[in-house]
Amino acid sequence: MKKEMDEKKKVGVFICHCGRNIAQTVDIEKLMEEVREKYDVEFVEDNMYMCSDPGQNLLKESIQAKNLDRVIVAACSRDMHEPTFRSAAQEAGLNPYLVEIANIREQVSWVHDDKEKATEKASKIIGSTIEKVVRDEPLEPLQIPVVQRALVIGGGIAGIQAALDIADAGYEVTLVEKSPTIGGHMAQLAETFPTLDCSQCILTPKMVALSRHPKINLLTTSEVVSVEGYVGNFKVQIRKNPRYVDVDKCNLCDDCTAVCPVVVHDEYNQGLAPRKAIYIPFPQAVPASYVIDEATCLGIDPLICSKCKDVCLVEAIDFDMQPEIIEEEFGAIVVATGYDIYPIENIGEYGYGSHPDIISGLDFERLLSANGPTQGVIRRPSDGKIPKTVVFVHCAGSRDPAKHLPYCSKICCMYSTKHALQYKHLVHDGTAINFYIDVRTAGKDYEEFYKRAAEEEQVIYVRGKVSEIIEDGDQLLVKGVDTLLGEAVEVHADLVVLATGLVPSKGTQEISHLLKLSCDSKGFLKEAHPKLKPVESALSGIFIAGTASGPKDIPETVAQASGAAAKAATILASEYLEREPQIAQVDPTTCGVCHTCIHVCPYGAIYLDEVVGRITVREALCEGCGSCAAACPSGSIELKNSTSEGIRARIKALLQG
Amino acid sequence: MNKLKVAVALGATCAGCDVAILDLNEKILDVIEIVDFVFWPTAMDFKLEDLKALKDGEVDVGLYHGAIGTEEDEEIAKILRKKSKVVVAFGACANFGGIPSLTNMPYESKIFDVVYKESPSTSNPEGTVPLKETEVEGTKLTLPGIRKRADSLNSVIDVDYYVPGCPPMVPLIEQVVDILRVFVEKGTLPPKGAVIAGQDTLCKECGRTKPETISYTEFLSPQEVKEIDPDLCLLSQGILCLGPATRSGCGGLCTSMNVGCRGCLGPTDKVDDHGLKMISALTSLLDVEHEEEYTEEELDKLIEKIPDPLGTFYRFTYGVSMISKLHPDMEE
Ligand SMILES: Cc1cc2nc3c(=O)[nH]c(=O)nc-3n(C[C@H](O)[C@H](O)[C@H](O)COP(=O)(O)OP(=O)(O)OC[C@H]3O[C@@H](n4cnc5c(N)ncnc54)[C@H](O)[C@@H]3O)c2cc1C
Ligand code: SF4
Ligand code: SF4
Ligand code: SF4
Ligand code: SF4
Ligand code: SF4
Numbered sequence: 001m002k003k004e005m006d007e008k009k010k011v012g013v014f015i016c017h018c019g020r021n022i023a024q025t026v027d028i029e030k031l032m033e034e035v036r037e038k039y040d041v042e043f044v045e046d047n048m049y050m051c052s053d054p055g056q057n058l059l060k061e062s063i064q065a066k067n068l069d070r071v072i073v074a075a076c077s078r079d080m081h082e083p084t085f086r087s088a089a090q091e092a093g094l095n096p097y098l099v100e101i102a103n104i105r106e107q108v109s110w111v112h113d114d115k116e117k118a119t120e121k122a123s124k125i126i127g128s129t130i131e132k133v134v135r136d137e138p139l140e141p142l143q144i145p146v147v148q149r150a151l152v153i154g155g156g157i158a159g160i161q162a163a164l165d166i167a168d169a170g171y172e173v174t175l176v177e178k179s180p181t182i183g184g185h186m187a188q189l190a191e192t193f194p195t196l197d198c199s200q201c202i203l204t205p206k207m208v209a210l211s212r213h214p215k216i217n218l219l220t221t222s223e224v225v226s227v228e229g230y231v232g233n234f235k236v237q238i239r240k241n242p243r244y245v246d247v248d249k250c251n252l253c254d255d256c257t258a259v260c261p262v263v264v265h266d267e268y269n270q271g272l273a274p275r276k277a278i279y280i281p282f283p284q285a286v287p288a289s290y291v292i293d294e295a296t297c298l299g300i301d302p303l304i305c306s307k308c309k310d311v312c313l314v315e316a317i318d319f320d321m322q323p324e325i326i327e328e329e330f331g332a333i334v335v336a337t338g339y340d341i342y343p344i345e346n347i348g349e350y351g352y353g354s355h356p357d358i359i360s361g362l363d364f365e366r367l368l369s370a371n372g373p374t375q376g377v378i379r380r381p382s383d384g385k386i387p388k389t390v391v392f393v394h395c396a397g398s399r400d401p402a403k404h405l406p407y408c409s410k411i412c413c414m415y416s417t418k419h420a421l422q423y424k425h426l427v428h429d430g431t432a433i434n435f436y437i438d439v440r441t442a443g444k445d446y447e448e449f450y451k452r453a454a455e456e457e458q459v460i461y462v463r464g465k466v467s468e469i470i471e472d473g474d475q476l477l478v479k480g481v482d483t484l485l486g487e488a489v490e491v492h493a494d495l496v497v498l499a500t501g502l503v504p505s506k507g508t509q510e511i512s513h514l515l516k517l518s519c520d521s522k523g524f525l526k527e528a529h530p531k532l533k534p535v536e537s538a539l540s541g542i543f544i545a546g547t548a549s550g551p552k553d554i555p556e557t558v559a560q561a562s563g564a565a566a567k568a569a570t571i572l573a574s575e576y577l578e579r580e581p582q583i584a585q586v587d588p589t590t591c592g593v594c595h596t597c598i599h600v601c602p603y604g605a606i607y608l609d610e611v612v613g614r615i616t617v618r619e620a621l622c623e624g625c626g627s628c629a630a631a632c633p634s635g636s637i638e639l640k641n642s643t644s645e646g647i648r649a650r651i652k653a654l655l656q657g
Numbered sequence: 658m659n660k661l662k663v664a665v666a667l668g669a670t671c672a673g674c675d676v677a678i679l680d681l682n683e684k685i686l687d688v689i690e691i692v693d694f695v696f697w698p699t700a701m702d703f704k705l706e707d708l709k710a711l712k713d714g715e716v717d718v719g720l721y722h723g724a725i726g727t728e729e730d731e732e733i734a735k736i737l738r739k740k741s742k743v744v745v746a747f748g749a750c751a752n753f754g755g756i757p758s759l760t761n762m763p764y765e766s767k768i769f770d771v772v773y774k775e776s777p778s779t780s781n782p783e784g785t786v787p788l789k790e791t792e793v794e795g796t797k798l799t800l801p802g803i804r805k806r807a808d809s810l811n812s813v814i815d816v817d818y819y820v821p822g823c824p825p826m827v828p829l830i831e832q833v834v835d836i837l838r839v840f841v842e843k844g845t846l847p848p849k850g851a852v853i854a855g856q857d858t859l860c861k862e863c864g865r866t867k868p869e870t871i872s873y874t875e876f877l878s879p880q881e882v883k884e885i886d887p888d889l890c891l892l893s894q895g896i897l898c899l900g901p902a903t904r905s906g907c908g909g910l911c912t913s914m915n916v917g918c919r920g921c922l923g924p925t926d927k928v929d930d931h932g933l934k935m936i937s938a939l940t941s942l943l944d945v946e947h948e949e950e951y952t953e954e955e956l957d958k959l960i961e962k963i964p965d966p967l968g969t970f971y972r973f974t975y976g977v978s979m980i981s982k983l984h985p986d987m988e989e
Binding site for chain 2: 518587592593594595596600631634
């Protein structure tokens, strides 16, 4: 369909020298002459630096003096200065979407030497851009109203930090945590590398600050069940599961646990200690309240036992609590659903996790903790003896594409070093042997930390992979190869600690399906750009923080959380969101409702409106990527100001002459 | 009432379009009521001389079916244009070159080799091929020459209306009859260039439902599918269907028989290259949920499973396709 060009457009072309960047390869004089002669333009002018104030003034003055209604700036990439020239034009009263950039720097002067041919190419690019600009329609940016409240999913250190930062910026935050307390994995750690400060001591002040923050609504034992909408306007359903203990009434007397007959493995202690069906995850848990484990309690349904309820003087226990569905709207979402460790049960060569004295690094954190199952004394699980030789296996199940995780989890070398060091501090005559492939210590003060362990504290480092661990009497025989000496090594150990890598948590996987976030091949959430948009997801208004997007240590997690919070706050900061109007539009007369576009759109921006039976574009979500327009088999989709007819004319102009 | 003078001319055709007109059954009587056939060699005893004998512009409506395959086809088309007030391209071949235009694939010099020498069922030890002129017992015999390409009607003459389909379906022909009646009674016609079929695509009228996601990892022929769900979109069952790219109007003749649409009604008004559009849609959907896990080679393998891609995606429209224009003989 040829669109009639009703009236002749007055096109002004401004050619930039970019100092010598463009001018030394493109003959500006000749280019101006050619543009004047070859194309139907009103005005052609050049300038040393179009982006400078004088350059912009030239543009503004010429628009007014020559009554220009279309403008082309032939200069650098539109990624650089399109906004500059569009706002300059707007100041001169021209609709900014009637300004186009002809890139004669990145696409011409920087990639060519031959001046004559470069000049010719520059002229063609300008010619092609003229075909676009004369077809451009004036557009207005889209205005999307914003709900000025954020949702944070996951209450590990990442979620805690993000929630605090957003709330401190003055916006309301709802934090949804699956488990009965916030804190995440960091609450399980004893001390943290490289400073060896106590994990709880630096974490709990933040947990308390969060629980007291007037702008934060904390929902524990809760899960997000559905999310609809788009940036600025997410409609979210949250299921708050019953904890059967009234948080406001429970006074932490601990009378209930004494009478509860149900004993189960305590997940906070990695199963190395028991707990009751009514319990508090750990003493500093937030919210500070006991909780009943619905799966194992005998009192809920059917009511066989009610011992705890009987002894609870403040009547905090209520077996009739029901799940509650909370519906709320949010402007932005931060996903901080964290990691799990690679299960040692997966590692056959190291005994499938069947031997009690082969444990994971996280298990060892619990043995090191003063509030752990051994009160911070290193005792091995099998017989409670203090181990005299401990082997720490780096990269257990990592960097092994054939059988296990192909990637490096980046923190395991550091935490194994930390473990060896802490062990040496606690068991002075003990021997710590670390098997490693290579020690990765990229981080501030990390190399020094490793040096300290290896050189000052006599931790033995053996370069080589452990091939097998077998039981030998009441000890374990660790077999491996020392690749530096090129010989087989066998070590008897009392305890083996496997430094397993990080995998996406189950909650991370669930949330990625729910929010339709894309994941990388390992299942971690994918960033919008791995370098330039590390805390953004591909979906506008949804941000990612912490280990949900890949293995990280605490400093990196916290930095990312603050980054995600800042990004979320920029959305919440205004009542309306301005969005570029160059988005997809569907012609219902030719659309056959084949659904192709729905599946192709990477932003979930196009859908079938069942009520009117039409394919519809969600203006707030469309990024104008054009995927749908290319895929639509009936040719019914075009982007505003990028019609098929216009694109064809542009190609023709490039190929002519 | 004055009857309309109608001529039905033909080029490279299987004559299925003639049969399609006769398929109107008793409605053909309505046609006779308003129409005088002044030329229709397939149905009655007409010779080209009869068409030539008519005055210029004497024919009200000239229908042409078949592609322009020979020099004679082109000549007939031009005569029809001269004699007719209105020319209608009738059927996929006249609209897009149709199946005959697939012969544009082997180059002109080779098409005779393929057909008369190399095809497995041919025994031709002397290597005889058709010649424009031969002498048989002192008599010179002539045949129309083969053109370099088999083309659509509008590549040689100006066309007023288009009725696509292979052959055009009865409901579409009925629409043509209705248009003719209005022309007789009121003297008005639809806007020039109108296509007598639907505006949107077949998915809209095929009646099958779309599942939550359409995503396939291989293409199957209907006989490879154990049990075809009669209500579910064929594409989502792995059966290649050109419905998403093909103009509506047939009511889903093929899809209702569990066979994927072949695309005989061609693309919508918005699309120039039918096959290309279908290819870009299909490849966009190819296991769309996991596409990032594939290597280029693995993707290529999936695509290689499509049998005879050219014949599949351009069965009816190769003559007007962009790739057929990349043909070296076209470069002048
Ligand atoms: C053995 C070991 C030792 C370590 N030692 C150190 C160290 O010394 N120094 C250091 O810097 N780092 C260390 N780390 C790394 C550190 O644990 C992480 O960097 C940090 O805990 C990551 O925090 P996070 O908030 O991203 O994830 P998590 O701590 O995993 O938090 C995620 C939270 O989200 C919740 N959640 C998950 N899914 C959902 C859902 N769908 N809905 C609601 N809530 C959900 C979880 O319940 C959890 O509370 C160590 C790690 C290990 C395994
Ligand atoms: S009711 Fe449940 S939580 Fe309470 S004491 Fe009995 S088993 Fe334990
Ligand atoms: S891809 Fe095109 S024809 Fe198919 S539903 Fe979308 S807009 Fe309609
Ligand atoms: S242009 Fe891109 S973002 Fe917009 S609807 Fe089409 S595919 Fe989705
Ligand atoms: S793709 Fe084919 S079967 Fe599926 S809805 Fe479209 S026309 Fe019908
Ligand atoms: S389904 Fe397709 S191939 Fe079959 S008749 Fe209809 S348009 Fe032609």
